[in-house]
Amino acid sequence: MSDTSTPAEGQRRMRTIKSFVMRAGRMTEGQQRGLDQGWPRFGLELADGLRDFDEVFGRQAPRTFEIGFGMGHSTLEMAAAAPEQDFIGVEVHSPGVGALLSGVMAQNLTNVRVYSCDALEVLRDCVADSSLDRVLLFFPDPWHKSRHHKRRIVQPAFAELVRSKLKVGGVLHMATDWEAYAEHMLEVMNAAPGYRNQAASGQYIERPQERPTTKFERRGERLGHGVWDLKFERID
Template sequence: MSDERLTDDALMTDTAERPRRGVKSYVLRAGRMTAAQNRGLEEVWPRLGLSVEDGLQDLDVLFGRRAPRVVEIGFGMGGSLIEQAEAHPDTDFIGIEVHAPGVGKLLDEADKRGLTNLRVYRDDALAVLTHCLPEASLDGLQLFFPDPWPKKKHHKRRIVQPAFVELVRTRLKPGGQLHMATDWQAYAEHMAEIMADAPGYRNTATDGPYVARPEFRPLTKFERRGAQLGHGVWDLIFVRAD
């Protein structure tokens, strides 16, 4: 499940409403670090790691080429993102994750596989979108299995809110995709409601708000286990329409 969550105390662009101060959509959790994860953070980070303090990026300079660009928010332990980067060498990927074990594991694995089309932020997603990624620079943004915050009193912590999807829209190219997936039906319905009211988007679904899982989204171990237990998964893909 995705571990990246939205913090609300970062600044937003003028195109998006600022969320309520102090409300966060993630909780930092302590965890043990393996030798491989420590290696990723210590040895690979200098080559593939990025920071909000680096400021606005020229993505062509960053990757040394012009190519399609996809951002994944909350890649967890990185398995899905690694699989995509390896399967699509002609696309550049940027992962955003706040938890050190996942960042370290992804960096270690990327190095072992010799991936050059992947960069990583260990920062808040909202800050990265606001300060580091140029407007109309992304071909896609992925948000897979974010924390559903199921209790009603915690719904304000959900990352999918009007201000967030508007900020994402400004970073997508016209025709760029916002792809979300969740295994919580109530959260899927929340996502669909937010997107139905979001200006400047078009739903790619033709029968209801959801689409079948596209082949390019890797099937995670978590998802396979859920399917065996009869759990559903809902995918939503919207494109920037203007």
């Protein structure tokens, strides 16, 4: 997962505080094999700068950008279920990147590309304005202690950057299992210019079918934990 960084010229300066912590994860053989074999085919580099994703994927297609895909299970499920769409996933933790790449190869998917770095740097430097159909942010770190709230990725500058990359009519879809963070997301997004809340109630939407249910989420449901989904559409 990613947080704020310096924006392109003309955009409001974003904080440099990171919403993720780099962990030293142990790589399995399968994850390492996914990195070794899959990265040359499906990996993209921040240093390459602005990309033409029609050229990268070899076609024009609806395009989804996922921030912090974890171990990649949801990304794989979505990409396999929608071969007519393209998916760009970003994750900082190598075991998750290796796991996703391993799955992409095992399922012979061609509609997934991967960055392994700060997602907001990718948005800022590599993604053209008004080019994305969806941006996904599923279960980001809630940073639940008050003194850590500044680390939350969902901030006004985040909303502004994402809006600039979405097409008009494109959607930012967020999900969290922390009610206080859901309330924070709702407050930030309701105040963000250029968006419309897709919830008829003006709050949260029902869990959409296109968002896969994770093992973590199913375990939480058994324990009585809630999940809150929010969808905000770019309107200008």
